[in-house]
Amino acid sequence: MDSKEKLKLTFISLFTFIIQFYLSKSKFSEALSKRIEISTPVSSFLRVQEGLFLYRRGLDPYSGGVYYQSPLILFLHFSCELLGGVDAIRILYSFLTVASGWLVYKISEKYQENKKHRDLYCGTSSLWISIIYLLNPLTFLPNIACSSDVILNFLTLAFIYFSIQGFQVGYACTVALSLFVNPGTISLVLPSYYILKQSNPKASITGTFFVFLFYMSCLIIGSAILLQTFTFLMTPLHVYMNAHDLTPNIGLWWYFFTEIFEEFRLFFLFVFAVAPVMFIIPITIRLQKLPLIATVLMMGIHSIFKIYPSIADYSLFLSLLPIFGKAQENMKYSLLANNGIVFALVLGTTFYHSWITLGCGNANFFYASNLILAIGISLKAMDFLRAVLMIEWRSKHPEKKNEPLVQIP
Template sequence: MDFGLVYPALVAGRLLLAFAPLPDALKHDHQLSSPLTSYPRLQEGVYLFQHGIDPYSGGLFRHSPLLLSLFSTALPLNKFTSACLWTACDAISAWALVKIWRARQRVSQSSRDSLIAAIYLLNPYLLLPTLALSTSTIENMLFLLSLMFASQGQSSPSLLALALLVQLSLPSAIFIVPMILLLLSDPVSRLASPREFNTYLSSILAKLGTFLGFSFALTSLSVLVCGNWTWVEQTWGAAVMLPDLTPNPGLWWYFFTEMFDHFRPFFLMVFSAHLLIYVLPVCLKFQHDILYATYILAGVYATFKPYPTLSDPGLFISLISLFPETYQYLRYPIVTTLLHLHSALLLPLFHHLWLSQGTGNANFFYASTLVFGVSNGAALLDAIWAGLRIAVGNLPEGYELIQK
């Protein structure tokens, strides 16, 4: 289908939904927004800031000062501007995903453009958080913009978008290494023909220096906005110390609810390190296709993030549209799909039974988040398996891969 017709139609449909009464019912849903991405908390922080009160003093507001300054000045928050802005973020994200696909195929346009845009804009895991006005939509946009610019070899825009993303969500720092490596390679598929990735350490350090420069400038701007450093503990610190145990679809909150206080620092360190330990192994194993390595790390991020929402696995699921060559090598796609459908039914059901009906307890909802974690893990393992098996499947007959 014609991308020039499908894409505007999908965006227009998203905008109509944004002005429907549904978003008001979704803003407080724990599955769609977390304490770090909640729209009502953002509104409260902006209100306090505009009235001369430090929004970080109460321990409730945990958004970046960059968002605070943006929505306090240039973009006042109301139903009209919020609906337009969040829809625009999704439209830009879908457009960026299409551009990444074109860069991977080295074409100016393709017959799959409409399908890729539709996979993103019609993904319910991405649609519902956008309707709930979760700032995770803005984070997804920054990630895809950084990935798009990296795929096109545009260093400064990519690293600036990544620096903005890390400012908004500290765990996104796991993408620094693959994004720099992608800037030094190209996004063309080489899964079927692995080869060693060669680059100079000086080139990596130069890109890292540029990223750190952008990060320093944005951090200085945040300090200038707030006039102090209290925002660091309430924003970046929240992603490490987990002070707010509001229920979410992730694996952290219930575990630390039941944790004895004297064990808490140790397990916080273990959980945080667990998110980081995948970066180098994945980048080394898929050094011949860094874009695929970034996709795998997006799955790790969605599964083990401290404060996830449905938009995190939704982004990972949409990214699979970039790698159609792996579809025939997926090991258990039907099981993974059924697990996601099962968890998609259990999450709202058990959430309602516990917090609305009062006929359940926290174990109900946590059981559904465990199923959701298993489904995300199954999708991640399927993707890794397919990425490794495609090379074996394309070897000449009679040959075997020899691990050096």
């Protein structure tokens, strides 16, 4: 990073920090914290406050049936309130968003310098990719609402960054923290491990696993001592696996399990849970030499099938795609996918307001917008994979570079 580019990124980061912190203190933040596109049962700031209320009074925060998040989120909020009240929490979230922007920059910079796959990674500058992430409304709004998905995104970017640097201990530590916050990020562990192996051939799976196990044990034991109970192990997992909290969100689970007959519930829980897992091994094996692409692709798939998704999940996937500039140039359906995503988000907000506030709509209209959003993200992911495979094939067959590829039915 040259000094001029560093100065620009510092200015943008400072500007983002000030604006986000200022807006998080306004009534706009309170309104956003109630929006289902931003706050879910496992990321809502209001639910963290409920958990803190119980914890301060010496009660189990998981006993109220409201708080489902990781103890780590609870302790972070509790520590910040001791240091400086709610403003300290807002500063923390603004700082983590800015830090995530810097991690995006470093990840992009590392791969822009990759001469081995210049036909994939050359394109948008690292500075612009970082700016796209920082000023993206899908990133900006969850931070203002103090959604804990901001913390999860930071941890996800952190373990990708450590894997790129080949830092085995840092990678294992941040993976443990990420899984402790949200077990669903397990879908990113295998492809990101291949990034670590590519950067550091000396890293072993046994050593990484034992370091991970050590950090995870410390997190579990420490949480158990502070909470004086082990309910934090079962309650969040129960929510993720059983989907008993059917609060409307922009995902695919809630409406389906509201309507399903009870005798079929277990079967479809299995189907919905296994669906994203089925992609991990095939994608990782096929893109073994391009592990960052496999990781970003799994981010998109994970956001589609996540039980309680928010716009912050989509921001991570969509903001990292510009790293692969040449692949984006070869994507055929970007306009259709982008318009579908924007259309679904705007339409979903309108339908939810019509359903809940005005009482002149119903859940079917809102869920239809969720389906359009899932189709838009799916189309984006499939088009991206098609472009990557096409570039890879043409790099191996340079004599057919100018020949059009036709899919044989």
